[in-house]
Amino acid sequence: MDFRNTKYGRFMNTRVPPSKRYQPTEYEHAANCATHGLWIIPSILGSTLLYFLSDDHWKATTAWMYGAGLSSLFIMSTMFHTISWKKGHLRMVEQGFHMCDRMVIYFFIAASYAPWLNLRELGPWASQMRWVVWIMACVGATYVFFFHERYKIVELLCYTTMGVLPALVLLSMADRNGVLELSVGGFFYCLGIVFFKSDGLVPFAHAIWHIFVAVGAGIHYYTIWKYLYSTESSQS
Template sequence: MDHTVEVPPIQPEQEWANAWTHGFSAVLWCVVGAWLVRSSAGEPGLAIACGVYAASVVTTFACSTLSHVFLEQPWLDRFRACDQAAIYLMIIGTYTPIAYAYSPAGWRIPLLTAMWVAALAGFFNKAVRMHRLHSISVVSYLLLGWLPAIPLIRNVPVELAYAMFIGGVLYSLGTIFLMNDRRAPYLHAVWHLMVLSASLVHAIGIAWYVVEPIQNSAL
């Protein structure tokens, strides 16, 4: 007896929902990122860290949008590779201003270097080598998302830890929709909205408990 489950094809309206959700996210994050950089302008190092953070998030949302707009080869695989690769940058980009502000004494440069080496290795593997392009590297995303918290958790304010935890949970729960997005319509768009929600929770935490304290101490 054949137990094969037929996977329904993705309809054009679903792809447009996927494109619009992250297209909107990219535009919104241009505003959020500009505000974070401007708010941290009094501390050049933090402003650079926030700029890297914002650029990584905007890049990820933009690549995701393009991967759902250009559906013909070879553009589909190229943008899909960039989309999957940029997630590594977004994960570590989010940690960058936090590591800048709250790394243990003497560990700022080594920690930032280690995080970015890991992110760039993942990026290269997906964007250049196009390794396992038609599968999602959820395990590596989750590991990269949670492991850098270990050396930082004792130093960050508890409120920031809560914000990062809530955002991390939203990302992690969102992967359930990502892994099952062919089982029902619009689950991939739900994943996109979970990613946007998590990114905004992280942005609020960074604005309130990274940017604001450093700016106040500089006054």
Template sequence: MPSIPASRPSTFGEELANSISHGLGVVLAIVGLPILIVNAVHVGSTAAMVGAAVFGGSTILLYMASTLYHAVSHERAKAWLRRLDYGAIYLLIAGTYTPIALGVLRDSWGLALLGVIWSLALLGLVFKLVVGARFERLSTALYVAMGWMALIAIRPLWQHMPAAGLILLFGGGVAYTLGVVFFMLHERLRYSHFIWHLFVLAGTGCHYATVLGYAY
């Protein structure tokens, strides 16, 4: 995940921890994708298959971009990988909404939410590829706002998803949101970005369990 531009550069140890943590995320995401696909095939729903593929693909992209960004030291390459890392966050957010919208909501609620969230994600991706690390606080606020847009559909979610699924879904959102606190502390707290990565892994894990068990 992206680092906040700051006067204090990340140490070698910090970047090593950042790379390893999300490198683990890459491995888990790659291993987890076929499990999601097989489960969706077993369910027999095209919507579940599409949702699982989009969620799994966006997860792999996010963790791959983050790992490469933190692992590479070449200045120019790192700058471009940072843009991709920033943009991939938008895609993961939209990718997480996709199986819920297609498999759980399904009706006009799902289609409307999916259209809005993917429009915002694509605009955010282009924006980040163009401006890079600028407007970081605005981008962070948008990430959080997009994530919690699910509250708009809380009533149909409550009607169509078991309580355990809702707990996992919103528990993942809480993990990401709490992690943002450490994301913003890079300047003052060493290894805060690594801690942020751990919260991201926890959030993704909750959402993976949601998609696997309840997004159909």
């Protein structure tokens, strides 16, 4: 269905070639800012809650790592989309924030796995993933620095690989509680990719992608709280 020929066409720009970045309409700019900006305060409060629920230093450190990654994702995304909307004529500034936005995603993925890799018992080989995920994040960020927006499919494959590979390691956990919820959250991330690649085809496609990210992150946060930090999990 071609939305451009419907009443929704005014909410979206036309599709652009792969070599160029999609430029949202005013409506889409506002939606892109709001769909992640609304989660900044909840992510900070939620991260703080995990910190205060920690009953040892390692849990507290892990809560800080996870919270920093979660909050940074929403903060940097909102900052970039705001700059792109209101200060898009400052190309170098916008480009810098766009690169930071893309880099933060890698560290967000690593931070999302940190509670499970740090606080659950894993096999000898799987336990090495605790530091491997951060090396992957650094490599991904370096790739963005040198090849930002140059090979979009490669970049998407990098994100997907980093999101899936550590999940396979979690299958070695002796305690499998939470795996189902983690899978559901991962499903929302994967489904959201469809909209991430639909800019110019579906109205508010990028904002919809943001919503899928927020839902996936919310499910994963709930799972981390329930199985790793809540009073019931500590007593089990």
